[in-house]
Every structure is written in C-alpha cells, then in structure tokens.
Amino acid sequence: MSPLDRFCDTELSRKLMGRVAALADEVAERLGRPAVFIEVCGTHTVAISRLGLRSLLAGRVELRSGPGCPVCVTDHQEIDMMVNLARLAGVTLGTFGDMLRVPGSRSSLERERAGGADVRIFYSPLDAVAFAEANPEREVVFLGIGFETTAPVVASTLTRARAKGVKNFSIFSAHKLIPPAIRAVLSDPVLKLDGLILPGHVSAITGRRAFDFIVKEYGLPSVISGFEPMDILIALHELLLQLLRGEARVVNKYTRVVREEGNLDARKRIAECFEEVDVPWRGLGVIPESGLSLRETFRDFDARFKLNIEPAPPTSHYPPGCACKEILRGKLLPPECRLFSNVCTPVHPVGPCMVSSEGACAAYYRFERFSPVGGGI
Amino acid sequence: MCLGIVGKVIKVTAADETAIIDVHGARREISIALLGQVKVGDYVLVHAGFAIEKIDLKEAEQMVKMWEEQLNDVTPGQVL
C-alpha cells in the first residue's frame, strides 16, 4: 500500500479519532467549554462534513468555517461585472463550474446562459485557451477566480497564451489572497477562537512561513493540514495538544506537500502577472491588499481594459436576515441563521455560503441538517 | 477551497511542459509549467489542470509510520 493510501486508512483513523476525542475532553474540561477551531478552506469544510466529524466531536470541539471558498466571497459587484461581460456580443465567458450559480445583484451566469449568453465551463484555463485558438472569431474571457492556489495556474496560462500569440483570450481577474482575509477575521474583537486549521493547498504555494503572523499578531495555535481523514485528525490532535500545553505555533502537518517557503516558481509567476489591490469580499467588506489584479504589462490580456468593462456600482445589496457575514467570520453556525434551510437552500440560495457546494451553509445543509433519529447500521 | 488531487506521473512531454497523470486509473494531460523537474513515477498535486507541487513520499511515509507506531503500540489512555 502506498503511504498516501494510509492517510485514508479506516482502522488507523478510528484509533486516532479515539485519541482526539479523549484529548478534546481534557481540553474542554480545562476551558470549561468546547474548544472552538475555525478552518478557512472550503475543501476542509467538506472533508469534515464527509467524515461526519462534527457528529463525533459534538460537545467537545466546535468546528467553524471561515471565508475559505473563493466563489462564496466573490462580491456582488464583481458578479455584476461578469454578467455584463457575458452579455457582450462575440464574447465567450469561460469559468470553473462553481461560479455558474452565484447570484449578483440582478442575475447570475447561469441565468445569462439561459438567456443566450455563451458561458462555458472549463476544467482548466488551458482548455479555455485551446477553445480560443479553435474559435478565433470569439473573444474568450476566462474568469480568474480562486486564491493563491489558482492564481499561479491562471498566470501560467496567460504566459502561455502570450507565447503562442493567442489574441482573442483574456482574463477577468477576481483572485483573492488568504492571509489578509484571515487578518480581517481575527481582528474581530468579538470573535473567540482557540485555533486555526490552515488551508493545505494555499500553503503549498505560499509556504508555511506566510502564516507566522497568526502567532505573532494573534497568538493562536495554527496547523497546516491536508485533506484525508488522518490529515484532519492529526491537525485537530496538534491544535488540542498546543492548547493543553499553552503553546501557540504555526505547525505544518502537511509536510508531504507544503514546504517552508512554498512553491517559489509559482510565487514568482503570481508576482510577474498580478499586483495586490484592495477588493471587496462578499460578507467581509473591503480588505486591504487582498485581491490580485493584472499588472499593466498584461493589459492586452486584461478583460477589464480590453473590453472596456466599467466597474459596476458597489452594492450594499444584502438579503435581509442573511447571516452569511457572521458565518463567514465564524461567529455563527449555519443553523443559527433564521433563513437556513427554510428560505435559503442549495436549490434557491440566498447568501454566498449556500451558493457554493463548499460553502459552509451548503455543506451543513447537505450533511448535517438533522440529527439522526435511529442508530447507526 | 482549492480542490487538489494526487496523480501519478506516467508520461512527461518536456517540450510543451505537460504530463499525463493517473488517478486510480483515470488519466488526463496536465501542465507541469509550475514545477521544476518532474519524472515518470513522481506523485504530484494537481489543481485546475496544473501540477502545483510534488508529493514527498518519504515525508508521507515517515509521518504515517510515526502515527502507526503511536496508535498501535502505546498503552491505552496515554497521550503523546
């Protein structure tokens, strides 16, 4: 068996689960309440749900979800601009599948497609370049969405498109950065947290060191985690141990992927293509230097300039009663929102956390809405 | 937030910086432009059609082995 498969080993995971539960009891007793951890990665949200971890740790550890889904945090204003792009004659809008259903202030890309816009889903931005080459009469605009993990992928695609001389391809960049968002969340004085599970795949690019500020500025135990059952349990175990010992360190427990300095090539690509700008996050407001816009040297590939897209007016559009703001900050759990599961469902999402299948509310809705009546099998 | 999957490299085309990866028998061409040297047999982490990092199997082996020892041999109740 490959060592990678052993991270999913059921027997081993069950044993570690027992350890984690025992440690969690000890910590809860010490604190007089369950420890509260937040993860800032949608893939962790889903992995935790898939394992049924919340049911196993109920009353011992509270696991919350922060702003870890790039789709959820895309602001109405940006979606409105994407919608305007999709409406332009001759434009094919390429996107990852996640973005399709996210509502802006008036419409979504799914609705625009139904109305005749050419909106296409691509697995990789390189596929969108290939589509542009095969359809020279179309202007193919690819939506650059995602965090540090996705930004170098898009940057590399641009470099390749330029090298190949593809003239009918451009990017609408709505990329965002995780460390500024974590700062924004942790700066909230009301928020009481005991530790953070840090995103493994963002860290693969940024490196462990990029998160040292969490300890320096906020003194919170943090751990970089992978996504297999053992990874997540190892991360929880580490956080609980640090709490018991009164320590606060940023520990890398995803050592098979994450290096101290990250992927330097990828970081260089990001720096070549993008510059940091202040951008609005859905539910969090404008966060300084938290977005990536294309550098001037890439104007010929920047859809905002190439297609002369006016910035959409900023919207304060927020559905009444929607608690996504608090949920994204980890201050409330999805069921504590009064719209959850009655007005707001995955089929008719109201707020950003229900929109993405990895959004905190969607994950809760799918996996943990009711507590079971019967017993296990 | 960023879906990453582990694939085994089964073919490398250095000229256009691509490789074929295998994930439990499912195969796809991906870009290796974000990595330095990639060899057949390497495991890579793939995101949106790009390998974004190599998987260090030695690190994986060490970590999992340490836990196996901890969890299989230690007397019950003992915390690390």
Place this chain on the structure above:
Amino acid sequence: MKENGRDIVLLAHGDGGALTHELINNLFLCHFESNILKTLTDAAVFSINEGRMAITTDSFVVDPPFFPGGDVGKLAVCGTVNDLAVSGARPVYLTASFILEEGLPLADLESIVQSMAGACGVAGVEIVTGDTKVVEKGHLDKIFINTTGVGYIFPGVDLGYHRIKPGDKVLVNGSLGQHGIAVLCKRYGFDFAGQVMSDCAPLNGIISLLLKEIRGIKIMRDLTRGGLATTAKEIASACGLDIWLDENCIPVDAGVKGAAEMLGLDPLYLANEGKFMVIVTPEEAEKAVAVMQGHELGRDARIIGEVKPGKGNVYLSTSLGGTKLLDLMAGSPLPRIC
C-alpha cells in the same frame, strides 16, 4: 447510407416526403426488426394479454451523444426498458421518436439506430412505431430521442412505497457512478484508457430473475440522474422512514473514484444507467444478493444499508464512524476547482 450523394440530415428528411420515406425504409426498417413496425401504418396495432400493464415515457438528451460504453440510442432503449423493469413489468413494445438537427451526419444516426436495435435484441423488446422530425441547425443539440414503452406486470408482483418496513434491507447490483463519469469525462477531455465505461444496460433480465426467486421485494428503483443519494432520499421521503447506508459497503470502482475526485464530484450523486436499488425483507436479503450475483449485471451486488424508523431522511455511516445526511442533488454536477 448515402442519399442523393449527401451524407447529412437535411430538413427535407423530416418533411414527410420522399427523403423521409428513404430514411424510414433505408435506415430504420433495416435495423429495427418488427412485423408490427413494417406495416408503416399510422398506429401500431397489437393484441394484449390479460393482466396489468405498465407504460412509461422518457426523452433522451445527452452531450456528447457518443460516450465510452454507449450512445444516446442505447440509452434511449435501456432507460425505458429499465423504468418498466423496476416497476415489476416485462417490457414488450417501445415507440421511438427522433428529433434531429439539420446537418447531423447520417452515419452517426445510423450507428445510433444500430445500437438501439442491439439493445432491443438484448432486452427482447420491439420498436413498433416511431416518428422523425428535423429542426434547423442550432435549434437543438444533434439528436433527441423519445421512447415510450409498455410491458406486462409479472403476475403476483406488488411493489410500492407502502410496503417498505423498518428492518428491510437496501441492495444495489453493482458499482456506482460509471455512466455519469463516462459522460462527464468525454465532455471534459479525460482519457480513461478504456477503464471507465458507462454501465448502460437493460436490466429486465436480472430483474425478472429476481422477481421469480424473491417474494419479499418491496420496491425497486433504477439509479439514474441524481444517483444513489437522490433516489434513496426520494424513497425515504415517500415512505416517511429513514434509510441508513453504510459507506464501507457501497461499491465504487477505483477509476470512477479517481475521476470523481478530479472533477470534485461525489459518486453517490452520479448517474447510472445499469444500476438499480432493491428494498427487500431482511429474511430474503442474502438470497436476493445471491440471485443478483448469479447474473452478469449483478456480480458486485451487495447489501448497502437498511430501513429504520424515522422521518424520511437518508444517513450515511462514514468510514470513521460518523454520520452525514444525504439529500436530493442540488443542480447538475459540474466540475469544480474548489
């Protein structure tokens, strides 16, 4: 087949004139063997036996029309045959109605018709009447097929949600998600080196075997769009009981698992076209598994869960010992990056 030196579908193929007749005579009648169809009258006329009958209809639209393990034609026959079979019926006759896009290569149409004929042969059903329309290019995606099927309910068979009781076992006939992955991968450019094929197959053979041997079958459902999770939820909601599934027992092939991971999809929500779920009394569950395993479409059959008192929810016991809720699929599966 080439007509007038042309090799594509023209609007005139659907106007009821000479080209329509050529299409019927040179293509459809060549492949669909049926004495009833041959008469080419306005309606198919046939005698019926005593007893209860079942009728079902379905339209088939798939992008791409050809995928590993099948095509839209095979799907159109199997889908309707399977809907009859899981209802406890022996499928007998089908209708086939084609809506074609102008410009569709006739060779593609012929290969789709051929595979329909092949599937009819395996299922032992006849296409007895049909229709063809052609629409202007761009008005539909290549080809849509509607099939309607009729069949006789096997004597003594009584299936329905009302018969499901706590303690009943939940069975499937094999590995899940193959069709969904085969189609999505073809659409998004994955190469499977022949590993993942659609499971598209007529289920009436294995089901008739099961109905003959096992009295205690409560209900059967084929696991098409929305997959196992959605179907289980529909059943639980309809009977007001909970269904508990065990993740460790649910068969999913490694290739499907790998591709589903790549695309960020959950195999439990992926479509199948040759898989069905059976709910059966606990006493007969083991025997039912053995009967299914005796048929080539049930080699991987197993018990995956059971019915419990509750409120119409579906729970999955995870490998770690936790539980999670399964629900109706929300929106069609799209490849994700996050």
